[in-house]
Amino acid sequence: MKNDPYSALRYKEFTIFLCIRFSLVMAWTMQFIVIEWQVYSLTKDPLSLGLIGLMEVIPAVSLALFAGHIVDQKEKKKLLTICVFAFLSISMGLFVLTLPSTMESFSQSMVLYGIYGLVFLGGIVRAFLGPTIFSLLALLVPKKIYPNAATWSSSTWQIGAVAGPALAGFAINLMDVHWSMLVIVGWAALAFICLFKIPKKPIMNPNIGEPVLQSLKEGIKFVFKTKAVLGALTLDMIAVLFGGAIALLPIFAQDILKVGPQGFGILRAAPAVGAFIIMFTTAYFPISKKAGIKLLIAVFGFGLCIIVFGLSSIFWVSVMALFFSGITDGISMVIRQTILQLKTPDHMRGRVSSVNSMFVGSSNELGAFESGITAKYMGTVTAVVFGGSMTLLTVIFTSIVSPAFRKLDLRKDIEESSK
Numbered sequence: 001m002k003n004d005p006y007s008a009l010r011y012k013e014f015t016i017f018l019c020i021r022f023s024l025v026m027a028w029t030m031q032f033i034v035i036e037w038q039v040y041s042l043t044k045d046p047l048s049l050g051l052i053g054l055m056e057v058i059p060a061v062s063l064a065l066f067a068g069h070i071v072d073q074k075e076k077k078k079l080l081t082i083c084v085f086a087f088l089s090i091s092m093g094l095f096v097l098t099l100p101s102t103m104e105s106f107s108q109s110m111v112l113y114g115i116y117g118l119v120f121l122g123g124i125v126r127a128f129l130g131p132t133i134f135s136l137l138a139l140l141v142p143k144k145i146y147p148n149a150a151t152w153s154s155s156t157w158q159i160g161a162v163a164g165p166a167l168a169g170f171a172i173n174l175m176d177v178h179w180s181m182l183v184i185v186g187w188a189a190l191a192f193i194c195l196f197k198i199p200k201k202p203i204m205n206p207n208i209g210e211p212v213l214q215s216l217k218e219g220i221k222f223v224f225k226t227k228a229v230l231g232a233l234t235l236d237m238i239a240v241l242f243g244g245a246i247a248l249l250p251i252f253a254q255d256i257l258k259v260g261p262q263g264f265g266i267l268r269a270a271p272a273v274g275a276f277i278i279m280f281t282t283a284y285f286p287i288s289k290k291a292g293i294k295l296l297i298a299v300f301g302f303g304l305c306i307i308v309f310g311l312s313s314i315f316w317v318s319v320m321a322l323f324f325s326g327i328t329d330g331i332s333m334v335i336r337q338t339i340l341q342l343k344t345p346d347h348m349r350g351r352v353s354s355v356n357s358m359f360v361g362s363s364n365e366l367g368a369f370e371s372g373i374t375a376k377y378m379g380t381v382t383a384v385v386f387g388g389s390m391t392l393l394t395v396i397f398t399s400i401v402s403p404a405f406r407k408l409d410l411r412k413d414i415e416e417s418s419k
Contacts (some may be wrong), residue, residue: 004148005148005280005283005284006283007145007148008141008145008148008149008151008152009152011140011141011145013140013197013198013199014137014140014141014149014152016194016197016198017136017137017140017153017198018152018153018156019190019191019194020080020084020191020194020195020198021133021153021156021157021160022156022159022160023160023187023188023190023191023194024084024087024129024133024160024187024188024191025156025157025160025161025164026160026163026164026167026187027087027091027164027184027185027187027188027191028087028122028126028164029160029161029162029164029165029168030164030165030167030168030171030180030183030184030187031091031094031122031168031181031184032052032165033164033165033168033169033268034168034171034172034177034180034181034184035052035094035115035119036049036052036247036250037168037169037172037177037250037261037264038098038115038177039052039112039115040250040251040254042108042111042112043112045376046248046251046372046375046376046380047372047373047376048112048372049247049248049250049251049371049372050247050371050372050373050376051116051372052115052116052119053247053372055116055117055119055120055123056119056120056122056123056126057123058120058123059120059121059123059124059126059127060123060124060126060127060357061127061357062127063124063127063128064127064131064354064355064357065216065219065220065351065354065355066127066216067127067128067131067350067354068131068216068219068350068351068352068353068354068355069216069219069350069351069354070128070350071128071131071132071135071349071350071351071353071354072135072348072349072350072351073203073350074203075200075201075202075203076132076135076136076139076201077136077195077198077199077200077201078200079128079132080129080132080133080136080195081192081195082128083125083128083129083132084129084188084191084192084195085192086121086125087122087125087129087188088185088188088189088192090118090121090122090125091181091184091185091188092185093118094115094118094181094184095178095181095182095184095185097111097114097115097118098177098178098181099178100178126357127354127357130353130354130356130357131349131350131351131353131354131357132350134340134349134350134352134353134356135349135350135353136198136201137149137150137153137341138341138349139201139202140198146338146341146342147288147338147341147342147410148283149341150334150337150338150340150341151279151282151283151334151337151338152279152283153337154330154333154334154336154337154338155275155278155279155282155283155330155333155334156279157333158275158278158279158326158329158330158333158334159272159275159276159279161275162268162269162270162271162272162274162275162326163269163272163275165246165249165268166265166266166268166269166270166272167183167265168180168265168268169253169261169262169264169265169266169267169268169269170261170262170265171183172261172264172265173260173261173262173264173265216351218348218351219348219351219352219354219355220351220355222344222345222348222351222352223352223355226343227402227404227405228292228339228343228405228408229339229340229343229344229352231292231398231402231405231408232295232335232336232339232340233336233355233356234398235295235296235299235394235395235398236299236332236333236336238390238391238394239299239302239303239332239391239394239395242386242387242388242390242391242394246271246322247371247372248371248372248375248380248383248384249264249267249268250264251375251380252267252318252380253267255380256313256380256381257313257315257318259315263315266319267318267319267322270319270320270322270323270326271322271323271325271326271329272326273323273326274322274323274324274325274326274327274328274329274330275326275327275329275330277327278326278327278330278331278334279330282330282331282334287331287334287335287338288338288409288410289409289410290408290409291335291338291339291408291409291410292405292406292407292408292409293406293407293408294331294335295331295332295335295336295408296395296398296399296405296406298328298329298331298332298335299328299332299391299394299395300391300392300395300396301324301327301328302325302328302329302332302391303388303389303390303391303392303394303395304388304392305321305322305324305325305328305388306321306325306384306387306388306391307384307385307388307389307392308321309321309322309325309384309388310381310382310383310384310385310387310388311381311385338410339408339410340352340353340356342410371383371384371387374386374387
């Protein structure tokens with residue numbers, strides 16, 4: 001059967017979903033970077049950057065499994081609306097907190113505590129947001145379209161995840177932190193408005209009212225029993241955890257490469273270009289064949305890019321290293337999301353996605369915290385090279401101990417879903 005790279009986009013609700021997801025990712029990642037810049041400008045302490053990630057990851061991880069249970073029990077569109085409204089409110093709070101008058105009226109420590117507090121509330125929202133989005137996607141297209149939908153969804157996330165920080169860097173340079181936060185509020189508002197274009201969806205879980213502990217146990221059991229899912233999540237978690245050098249970009253831009261806010265924006269934009277290329281490439285050339293070995297190669301390449309970036313003292317070498325890190329990370333994400341969509345039953349999507357959030361999503365913030373700690377005690381460059389090296393060792397270890405994962409191929413799953 002001829003491959004249609006735009007099959008998922010032919011469903012109107014899915015295209016609206018992509019607009020919502022892109023807007024949310026742009027807002028969330030812009031907000032993280034703007035707050036990073038503000039906090040480091042106030043403290044000049046690498047550890048303060050790590051604390052931002054820690055404040056978000058604590059509630060996100062703590063509530064992840066419970067959130068997955070709730071998502072499987074509730075109607076997805078309504079739940080997503082609540083999540084987006086909560087995030088919009090948090091962004092408004094940060095906008096007020098970064099007002100010049102607010103900064104003058106309160107001490108530096110009080111402003112920092114306020115930022116950390118709002119980031120903590122954002123972590124609570126994120127615990128529910130990820131599983132809800134993952135579950136809603138499966139209700140918007142037929143099952144045979146899942147691989148293509150996963151490709152577009154993952155690529156949209158990837159582009160937003162790197163374009164958002166890039167835009168944040170340019171926005172800080174052009175309009176300072178306070179007005180950059182207003183742009184973030186606009187992105188969140190756009191996502192909220194678009195949600196009204198998607199109608200309510202049926203609840204696919206036949207076990208409504210199931211005890212929480214039993215529900216959580218089934219979700220965890222499924223993940224650890226399904227080797228393809230467990231392998232993909234573990235590999236990506238370790239890679240992102242130790243490859244969190246991106247969190248240290250403010251230090252590279254200000255103190256090492258000395259390129260200021262404009263150079264910071266270019267560094268942040270570099271992975272976006274790589275991700276943009278991958279979005280179209282994977283849509284035209286599906287990567288389901290030999291998915292396991294391709295995922296291993298992609299994560300290994302990501303580790304190499306992080307090492308090159310850490311060692312570079314030349315601005316454009318650093319830009320190219322980040323560009324290729326965007327390509328390899330994009331491939332990794334598309335493969336992982338395809339595995340999850342194909343292998344997860346409809347009634348367990350919330351719980352499985354919550355485990356995914358604990359494995360991979362939260363490892364971004366833990367990676368930021370790890371990078372902040374290692375940068376403080378090992379030095380910034382050493383910390384980045386250490387993280388990239390740990391990523392390479394993880395890939396080598398996985399390829400040796402799990403030959404079955406190397407042979408993972410998703411073509412059979414796709415054929416079965418088309419019947």
